[in-house]
Amino acid sequence: CAGGWKSVLCFLFLPGLAFCYSIINGPTNATVLAGSEARFNCTVSEGWVILIWLSNGSPVLTVSSSQGPFETSDRFTSQNYTSSSGFTSELIIHNTQLSDSGKIECSVQGADSKFAFLSVQVNGSLSIKNSTLTVKENETIEIFCEALGWAPAPDITWMTNDSFIDKSKYVTQQSQGSNGLYDALSILTLTLTDTEILTCLADIEALPNPQNASVTCIFVNSTLGNACTVLPILRTVLFALFCFQCLRLMTETIPNHPSVRTSQVSQPSGRRVSRQTKLAALIAWQGAEVTGHRYTASCDDRVHFTVMFTLQ
Template identity: 30%
Template sequence: MRRNMDVFRVGLFLLIIGGVSAQVQLEPQNAAVLRGSKAHFNCSTTQSLSVMTWIVNGRLVLTILEMGVLNSTERFSARNLTTPGNYKWEFTISTVQRDDAGEVTCQVLGGDPRIATLSVQERGNVEIIGGNRTEIEGVQMELECQAIGWFPKPNVSWSINGLSMGNCNSSSIAQGNLFNSNCSLKLTAVKNSSVQCFVSVPALSTPESSTVFLTVESTKKATIRDQTVLISVTVAFSAAALLFLLIFGIIFCCKRRKRKKSTYHDEVRRAQSQSQNRMPANVRGRDNRGYITDGRDVRDTNGGIWHTNFNKQQMPYAINNFNEDDLRKHRHATIV
């Protein structure tokens, strides 16, 4: 490790005191990459390479000697692309970060430093607000494209059925170090169309896009559709009203039948009561003719007299088989 550091220091010393006779080229002069991707730079010279250094935004990140690459890391590396008469090295920045943006310098011993510019950009999202549309023929309409989370300020353009409508003057708002942009497109509904919004930044080889489909209906077709909707709504409302009336009718009939049945029973009970009130007292509580008296008279609540004369000779069997004390007396009255 110490030997490598000594070599590195010697290389820097030679670099400082060296002449300017070596011809150095750095490509590309401007590079734009997306954050998280890789950036590649090629530095070449016509003379035999002794020392080459790479500097990013003033930081020495890599040194190349004739014997090979020093202090290579996962983020900063180089590979030899030398061909006869052309000493070339490719410098790579992996997982590019936003703070890598700026100057990238290649310095070769005996030559002037060559500086390139690195731009680190962000790809966001794009969407046409509202999605697919259905409009009546001849209607003036407006579509809005929204680009969220881009850096730098993105370019927004439209196309209809593949025909470019050119860039639009979008309004952009910076949120932190990102941009949100909106762009509107005004058009007349003429025929069914595919409408696309394209959003791009220099680091993108292919723009991001959002697509919606415009369906155009003739006035006659739109009128028929409106009438169909109206008929459907009317039928649905009528069916609901009819169902309500049917349920109400059933409930009303059930209540009326119950009330009528209750009235009938009341009338029957009232008629029976009136019939009993009109019946003579001597008829309402007549004795049961099958009743055998035991010789005593008992007056009932209606003023009638019950004769209880009992003749033992009429029931010899009962007398012979039962004691007089065990004999139970029964009175039966039939009321009509």
């Protein structure tokens, strides 16, 4: 008889619990970067006994109203808050991984469960092969921007001088690897008329700001390019003419200079040294402050000579 009464009391008591408490606020969706924390709150009214957190259908943490949380993994912990509106359990997922993405559920014994979705995203790398390019007039260029190891696939856009480039100017290809991560290659095709900084941007929801990579395209006008080639040649020709004129004048005025008492010229056998070449040595010697000075010079690869000067 006693056992019968206990059964009846339990039957009457347990169904009553289902209507005495409920989940007031369930968890909300969250998007985080891999490696960071994800937090979910679940608030229940007074009278609850057991609260269970589940990740993709598997229990990861249990909270008892009398004994507190039972944590079985360092990656899943909780914080508890009590207020006039009820009891709040906060699930904290540490060092989130791509595999944590999915359904996060708060379940209370005898009450309906509430759930939300967690999206763990991976911030990969972004690069442009060259940081600087030289672009000629009327030249069409292709700039390659490569994104590796992202999840989900990033949204790639291009900018120039703080303005977005029309999407018709570039094409982006995406592929997913066996690890679940995405790679993308975006190719921008342009014909520039001026020096510009081109920026490739990759964005996913979890990033506070898009990741970016830039390249400086230096525009070279064809007219200026030809001038850069002609000017060195012109300078060489003018310098040669100037030297020739100086030698001609010195040839006419210096041979009988009174400061030169003797001069001795040595040269390879069978070679003749021109008068202008000898005068070049004399001109160099005139700046000397010593009594005797030896000057060695070469006219070309075939003629080398030495001149000794002595002051009177």
